[in-house]
Amino acid sequence: MLEDCWNEDPELRWEARCMCHRFSNPTTARVQGMPCVIGALRPVGFSVQLDHLQVDDCPKYLAKSLGFALKEHPIHKQHNLNFEIQKEGVEALLEVFDKVLEYRPFDPLISKQFRQLCGRSELVPASYFISRERISTVGEHPVASGGFGDVWKGIYEGRHVAIKALRVYKRDDMRKVKRIFYKEVTMWKRFSHPNIVPFLGVTDAPAPLSMVLQWMSNGDIRHYVRRHLEADRLQLMLDICHGLQVLHTHNVVHGDLKGANILINNSGWACLIDFGLSSIASLSCTESSAHGPCGSFRWTAPELMRITESQHARPTKESDIYALAMVAIEVFTGLIPFESCKADPAVMLKVINGERPARPTEAAKLGLTDDLWDLIQSAWAQDAQHRPPVETIIDFLLRVT
Numbered sequence: 001m002l003e004d005c006w007n008e009d010p011e012l013r014w015e016a017r018c019m020c021h022r023f024s025n026p027t028t029a030r031v032q033g034m035p036c037v038i039g040a041l042r043p044v045g046f047s048v049q050l051d052h053l054q055v056d057d058c059p060k061y062l063a064k065s066l067g068f069a070l071k072e073h074p075i076h077k078q079h080n081l082n083f084e085i086q087k088e089g090v091e092a093l094l095e096v097f098d099k100v101l102e103y104r105p106f107d108p109l110i111s112k113q114f115r116q117l118c119g120r121s122e123l124v125p126a127s128y129f130i131s132r133e134r135i136s137t138v139g140e141h142p143v144a145s146g147g148f149g150d151v152w153k154g155i156y157e158g159r160h161v162a163i164k165a166l167r168v169y170k171r172d173d174m175r176k177v178k179r180i181f182y183k184e185v186t187m188w189k190r191f192s193h194p195n196i197v198p199f200l201g202v203t204d205a206p207a208p209l210s211m212v213l214q215w216m217s218n219g220d221i222r223h224y225v226r227r228h229l230e231a232d233r234l235q236l237m238l239d240i241c242h243g244l245q246v247l248h249t250h251n252v253v254h255g256d257l258k259g260a261n262i263l264i265n266n267s268g269w270a271c272l273i274d275f276g277l278s279s280i281a282s283l284s285c286t287e288s289s290a291h292g293p294c295g296s297f298r299w300t301a302p303e304l305m306r307i308t309e310s311q312h313a314r315p316t317k318e319s320d321i322y323a324l325a326m327v328a329i330e331v332f333t334g335l336i337p338f339e340s341c342k343a344d345p346a347v348m349l350k351v352i353n354g355e356r357p358a359r360p361t362e363a364a365k366l367g368l369t370d371d372l373w374d375l376i377q378s379a380w381a382q383d384a385q386h387r388p389p390v391e392t393i394i395d396f397l398l399r400v401t
C-alpha cells in the first residue's frame with residue numbers, strides 16, 4: 001500500500017479516506033455478511049491476487065487490483081471455478097466488479113470479464129436483483145408480447161415499470177438462455193443516457209428470467225407518430241441516433257433495432273430498448289433461429305440473411321445502420337418497412353435482391369428532403385462497408401434540426 005502511495009501515476013495513489021478505512025478494517029473482516037473474496041476462491045489461481053480485496057475498499061484501488069488479477073488469470077481460463085461450491089466467493093467477486101464498474105462503467109477488460117463471470121455463474125451482483133416481494137404486476141395479463149417474451153406492467157418502489165418476462169420454449173435451451181441472459185442484461189444497466197430506457201434490474205417472476213425497465217407511457221415510436229402527427233420527426237431520428245451512438249462508442253451492437261424497440265418517454269424523447277439481446281431472441285424463437293431475431297426480418301440487413309454461408313452471421317454496427325434506415329421509414333410514414341408486402345419471406349427475397357422501400361413523397365413536409373433521402377439510401381446500402389457511421393447521420397441531422 002505504501003508503495004502505491006508514491007506511484008508515478010497520481011491516479012493509482014491511495015486516497016487518504018481509503019487508507020483510513022483499510023487501517024481500521026483488517027483483511028479478515030466480513031463484508032456484508034460474506035467473507036472477503038479470498039475465502040471461497042482460494043482453490044483457484046487468481047485468488048492469490050484477490051486475497052486482500054474487500055468490497056468496501058475504494059473503487060480506484062479495487063479497479064487497479066482487479067484489473068491486475070484478471071490480466072494474470074482471465075475468467076474464461078478459470079476452469080477450476082465451480083460456481084456452485086464457490087458461490088459465496090463468486091458473489092463477493094461480483095460485488096467487487098459491481099463497485100468497480102460503477103466507478104469505471106466501460107473499462108473494456110473489466111466489463112468483458114464481468115459479463116463472462118455473470119454468464120458462467122448465472123449470477124448477478126445484489127444491486128441487479130429485485131426480489132419478487134418488492135415488485136408486483138398490474139392486471140391479469142401481459143400488456144404486450146414480442147419475439148422472446150411477454151411484457152407486463154408492474155409497480156416497483158411506487159412507480160410503474162415494465163417487466164419483460166422471457167419465454168423459453170425448449171427445455172434444453174434454458175441453461176443456454178440463462179447464461180446469455182445474465183451475460184447480456186448486465187451491460188444494459190451501465191448505460192445511463194437520455195435516449196436509452198433505464199434498466200432497473202432482473203427479477204424471477206412472473207418468469208424465472210425477467211427484466212425490469214422504466215415504464216414508457218407513450219409506447220413505441222411507430223404508434224406514437226401515428227397518434228402525434230405534429231411530432232418532430234427529425235428530432236426523433238436524432239434521439240435514436242444519439243442512443244445508437246452511445247452504444248457503438250462502447251462497441252455494443254444493438255442487433256434488433258426497429259420501431260418496436262424504440263419507446264417514447266413522458267417528455268416525447270425516443271429511447272432505445274432491447275439491445276444486445278438478439279442472441280436470446282434467436283435462441284427462444286421456434287423457427288428460423290439462425291437469421292436474427294424472429295419478427296425483425298424487415299429491419300435485418302441482407303448480409304445476415306444469407307442462409308447457406310452465414311449460419312452464424314452476427315449483427316454488426318453496419319447492420320444496425322441498415323436497421324436505422326428502415327426505422328426512418330417508420331418514423332416518416334408510421335408504417336413498417338415494405339408494408340404492402342405481407343409475407344416476411346417475400347421481404348427477405350426482395351432485400352437479398354437489393355430492393356428497398358419506395359420514397360414516401362408525402363413525407364417531404366415532415367423533413368424528408370432529397371439530401372436526407374440520399375443519406376437513408378446510403379445507410380441501407382447492400383454493401384455494409386458503404387454504410388455511413390452513425391456520427392455522419394448525426395452531423396447531418398444537427399445541421400437540419
Ligand SMILES: Nc1ncnc2c1ncn2[C@@H]1O[C@H](COP(=O)(O)OP(=O)(O)OP(=O)(O)O)[C@@H](O)[C@H]1O
Nearest residue numbers: 144145146147148151162213214215216220260261
Ligand atoms: N419499458 C416499456 N414501457 C412500456 N411499454 C413497453 C416497454 N417495453 C416494452 N413495451 C411494450 O411492449 C411491446 C413489445 O415489446 P417486446 O420487446 O416484447 O417485443 P418486440 O419489440 O415487438 O419484439 P422483440 O422481442 O424482437 O424485441 C413494445 O412494442 C412496447 O409497446
Ligand SMILES: [Mg+2]
Nearest residue numbers: 146260261274
Ligand atoms: Mg422489443
